[in-house]
Amino acid sequence: MPEILDSLLLALTNFASWTTLACLVVGLVIGILIGVIPGLGPLAGISLAIPFTFYLDPVAGMAVLIGIYHGGSYGGALTACLIGVPGTPIAAATMLDGHPMTLAGRGSEAATLSTLASVVGAIIGAVVLIAVSQPLASLALRIGPVEICALSLLGLTAIGSVTEGSVLKGVLAGVAGLAIATIGDDPLTGFGRFDFGISALQGGINLVVVMMGIFGIAEVITMLERGVSGQTIVDRVRPSWAAVRYFATKSGAVLRASGIGIVIGAIPGVGAVTSAYLAYAVAKASSRDPDSFGKGNPDGVIATETANSATVGGAILPMLAIGIPGEPIVAALMAGLMIHGLAPGPLLFATNPDVVSGIYVAVLVGAVLMLPIAFLGLPLFLLALKVPRSLLAAAVFLLCIAGVYALVSSLADLWVMLFFGAVGYLMRRFQFPVSPLILGLVLGPIFEANLRRTVVMGGDHLIGYVAGRPIALVVLGLCLAAITWNVVVALRSGRSAPGALVRETDSRPG
């Protein structure tokens, strides 16, 4: 521990240099802007910035990338809350309650809560990263396919809680997401599935492309259908003291969501989207008023944003400790280290402690700096949102097109996006929730690959093999408890499958 403190002090001294601090601030601003723009996200931002960081020293370079990671994770929440289009997949869960708050004239509260939750979640994630990286690394080394499979299953049980209306439709949407995720190369054998010889499908369907279609293009269709022009989406968005006071009373919920975010973030392959939905499900299940979730409950915003921001610290844990990226964004961060000839993993602690502690401090200071930057820059970041709905429709359309093209450089993926735009719109109109589909899409490849690996490893003694994995058994027990809880809640609220009630409200996804 004293060594960690020494290297932290050294890293803090390094951060006192204007260059490193400026790099972090620039990364944060770019990250928030990229997060706000639908179609781009922290992954694209980090990937684009890596060549520029090559010319900086490793700590300053990582400060830029971590700034983009923090900012991008947060920025998507602003558009999710204020215009109902998550700037990044990470923010999709935040939209469930954030956007209804805006529609109810509480946009400032939603933006403030998402900012505070992001900052506090990221700080808690950073503190935990610094404090428990080595002990958790030893635990993470024991995690294999069985445990990841069980954790993915736990994430899928969140479908019951993120579904508004008919649970049956929610499960259908979730299974549809799992099925869409099977398109492309088989994760174990490389065998092509459901691609029909179409090159655009052979590598699988890009999640961002689907998201832009289902949320972006479907939103454009909805805007045109409503036919409202010359109106602003939000009248005035600024930091809300009422929201600050409300947030201060939610320390327990914040700690709980942070814990979920950190643990899920530390599990390779699960990621921020899952942590946000899981935190949302837990917040809803533990609420005295679960029916208000999805209708603008601020606790939903707090839970999702805290969890997905805390995931940043958690996700960097396995990268630093064992050299395994927990998610694609962290893989990009790893690339940012490797261009400097540094190999993330246990040896890095011994060979380059200054870099490790520099990363720690970048995560922590970046989280702290996000608060003034987000609040001071809120008008700038939201300037694009104070436009007529007609212009916003055209903007979302163009940003989706350009964003998808920038990400995949493929016209074929634009067709895929349009297709999913139509699918998303039809789902809204027939009141199928969209979030379970996204959850299925994200978890599908992880779940399938690890399920099949488990089957291969278990062989003829599969049950005995799983029974010999205590961590997996605990997680599977949690799955069973979650499913039971969902069934009980559904039966109590009268929204079980037979004769399920569906709210006759707006057509928001969720």
Place this chain on the structure above:
Amino acid sequence: MQSDRVAGIVCFMLGAGYLAFGLQLTGSVAGLASGMAGPSAYPRALAVLFMLMSLGLIVWPSRYVSALTSWFATIIVLTIGASYVVLLPLFGFLVTSIVAAPLLMAFAGERRPSWLIGGSLSLVFLVYFLFRHVLVVLLPPGSLLG
């Protein structure tokens, strides 16, 4: 309730199609992944689950479902989108967007010429500048325009 049953039937057919294609998947790597661990078992299981859920929706439709009111906006957006994707490689991002943006705005109900022309032009150039010069992303220049 009627539209829920229609949705259930459509989902069932989609599930059946997915199952049919899943049954055709026979690829496996000897000794590595076959049978339950092969590439087709998982999609088949998903297909069966999807079809069962669809049947559930047909048998137990939701009580209140808002029916599809108009296809107009969907057709307009998808037509503009499809035309955009077809024309993009020919005319490039700038020209295609300069045509598409005011069209979308007009269909969204915008009638003010200043917004239709000035707003859409500003928007297109702002997006172009952001991607081309800030993010340094190459957007299609258009083969007909060189």
